[in-house]
Amino acid sequence: MKSIIKKYVVVITLLLLISSCKQTQSENTLEEKQLNEVLVMGMIHGGHLTDSVYTTAYVEKLIREINPDYILTEIPPDLFEAAMEGFKRDDSISEPRVMRFPEYTDAVFPLTKEMDFEIIPTAGWTRPMALERSQKLRAISEDPNRADDWAAYRKGNRESDSIYRATGKVNDPYFIHTDEYDRIQDIALQPYNKLFNVELGLGGWENINIAHYWHIEKALEKHRYKGKRILITYGAGHKGWFLRQLRKRDDIKLLDMKPFLDAIQ
Template structure:
C-alpha cells in the first residue's frame, strides 16, 4: 500500500511540474515576460526583391518561431481572409490580398507552424477614402502649395538619406534605428502639416489607432512567456518601437540575430 501511494505522489508531482513549466524547465510560464519583435515589411516589393523576397521572409519567420503574430489586417476583414485561405488556399479579400507578406508568407506558414494571427490594423475604407480625397485637395489648392512643397521636399530628403545609407529592400538596413530616423524626416513633416486635417487618416492618428489594437493584444497576453511578432509596413516600425520601449513588461528583441541565421 505504501509503495502504491509513493507512485501516486510521484506521478502527481511530475504532472504538476509539466503543467507549470515550459518544455525547457525554466521559470513558470505565468511569470515570464513576453518577447516582442517588430518586423518591417515592404509590401509589393517582397514579390521582386532579391534580398527580401517572400522566401527570405518565410525563412526569417521560421527562425523567429513566434507564438503570436500581430498584423496590419483590420479586424473586420480577418475572418473573410482566413475562411478563403482555409477553403481555397488563397486570399482575394481586398485589404489582405494587397500584402504579399500575409498572402504568400504568413498564412501559408500556418500549414507547418503553430502560431495565432491577430488582426490589429486601425484602417477603415472610409478613413482611407477621406484621406486620399483630402490630400488631393491640398495638393491642388493654390493657397497650400508652400505646405505641399515642404512635404514633397521632406519626402525626397528622406529617400535620399535612406538610399545613402542602405538599400530600401535590405532587411538589415530596414531593421535599424537609422532607417527609422530616415523615415521620420518625411513622417514628422507630414504629421505636422496634415495630421489634424486628415483626421483618423493622419500619421499620428492612424498609428495611434493601430497601436491601440497592438497594445490590447499585448495586454491580453501579458506575462505568458510568449514570443510575439508584429508585422507592419516598415514605415510604422519606428513609431511602434517608441511606444513599445515605454513598456516594462516585455523584452524587445533585435531582428539582426535572426537575420544572421538565414
C-alpha cells in the same frame, strides 16, 4: 549617545534588509510572470515580390527562425475572418485588402499549416478613412493657399528618399531593422504628420498609428506575462513609431532582429 546611535544603526539595517527582501520578491515575481518577447518586422509590401533579397521566401524563412506564438498583423479585425475563411476554403487569400500584402498571402497564412502560431489582426485601417485621406490630400495639393505646406511635405519626401538611396541599402532587411532607418523615414513622416495629421482626421499619420497601436496594446494586454514570443508585422515606416511606444513598457522584452537575420544567412 552611543546607545542612540546603535539603535539608529539597527533600525537602518532592518530597513535595508526589508528593502532588499522586497526587491528580491519583486524580481522573483517578475521572473514568475515571464515577460513576453516582442519583435517588430518591417515589411515592404509589394516590394517583397520584386526585391532580390527581401522576398516573400525570405520573410518565410525569417518567421520560421523567429518561431512566434502570435503574429500581430496589418490586417483590420473586421476583414480577418473573411481572409482566413477564404484561405481555408481555397488555399489562397481572396479578401481584397489582405491580398495587397504578399507577406501575408505568400508567407504568414501558408505557414499556419506547418507552424503553431495565432494570427491576430491589429490594423486600425478602414476603407472610408483611406478614401477620405486621399480626397483631402488631393484637395491640399491643388489649393494655391497651401502651396507652401505641400512644398514642405514634398521636400521631406525627397530628402528622405535621397538619403535612403545614398546608403546603398534600399530594402536591405538588416538596414530596415535599425534605428538609423527609422530616423531617415522620420525626415519625411514628421513634416507630413505636423502639417496634415489633424486635417486628415483618422487617416493622419499620428492618428492611424494610434489606431493600429490600440489593437496591438489590446493583444499585448491580453497575453501579458505568458512568456510568449510576439511578432509584429507592419509596413517598415510604422516600425519606429511602434518601437517608441513599446520601449515604454516594462512588461515585455524587446528583441533585436539581427540575430534572427544572421541565422538565416
